[in-house]
Amino acid sequence: MTERKITITSDAGIHARPAMMLVKEAMKYPCEIFLIKEHVEANGKSIMSVLALAITKGSSLIIRAAGEKEQEAVNSLVGLIQKEF
């Protein structure tokens, strides 16, 4: 299991479009991916799940992956969030 903690800096937070990009990226990896905000776990491969987290600016988020290619998955998701939102 690999985990990384990050803080969202984008003003708009993770709304529909960013959530879609995130899920699209997560779908590339075979491992299970979770986004965790304030003890609520969301499936990183499900758009509804990510939207329901209501990730706003300043939210601290844990990205967790377990299984095959977990390291790469976490790195690429963290990279995406830092680069895009």
Place this chain on the structure above:
Amino acid sequence: MKQNKLYIRDLLGKTGNIDLQIRLVSGEKGLNREITGSEMNRPGLALAGFYDFFAFDRIQIFGLGETAYLAQISEEKKREIYEQFFSYNLLCCVFTHGEEPDERFISIAGEKGVPVMVTRHKTTKFITLLTHIIEEIFSPTVSLHGTLVEVYGIGVLLIGKSGVGKSECALELVERNHRLVADDIVEVKKIDESILMGSGSEIIRHHLEIRGLGIINVKDLYGIGAVRKRKRIELVVLLEEWDSSKYYDRLGIDEKRHTILDIDIPFVTVPVRPGRNIPIIIESAALNQRLKKMGVHSAQELDARIQDWMKSQERSDD
């Protein structure tokens, strides 16, 4: 598991579908105190001077008895009583039957920052309502990945990997006049020792994500009759891709269970394969579950019938 918190100010705001008919009369400073348990205390004994085992950290309920007692004592005595009573770090006080506390009580409570509230409810009724609210908030909750639908009155939780077709199945069930409760994230609450209540996340309530279509609003598309807010979970169905090396239940004589928050729920595994009509299987599973609830177990009864028949054959062979 999530740990919910409850503060005194929450009692004054929205409390779901229960109206506490409560208002604040004093002690605004203390509204951010946390309520940590559902126990309440009648302070009658304490007011009369007996302070052993005084549960000051609970919600103090002043019923007709307490108010009548306070009304008949002299001002001097009252000052003494209040001094001692408020020397404890009280959580909050609630007067029932719409009875107002006296001026002195209000001013001391204001100074000490002890919230004082008045409710129009009768004491027993108020305690029942408040207990209900508090226990609901403190009940263990877990959020699961799955889809919750109501099929023929049975709450069916569909679980399985992403992309196995849970949402599509829910859509087809809605089309067949069943109801959607939650898609993707199901918040499950243990209401009682044997009851699990499932509901959807507030933000995405009654939306479904269908691959290829995107997000659809089931309530707008199919009407209010196609959705509901929460439902007791009575059956768990695992959808999984058909694995030809795996043995799937052919009889259904033994009941399998799926444990959520220490409660065992009847459980079936349904293998998915192109051309297999999953919604109709879920419908049958729900109906079968209803039948079992009413004491009729199809598989066991068939087995009993076969055994009877075999016995009668043996006898005629003799």
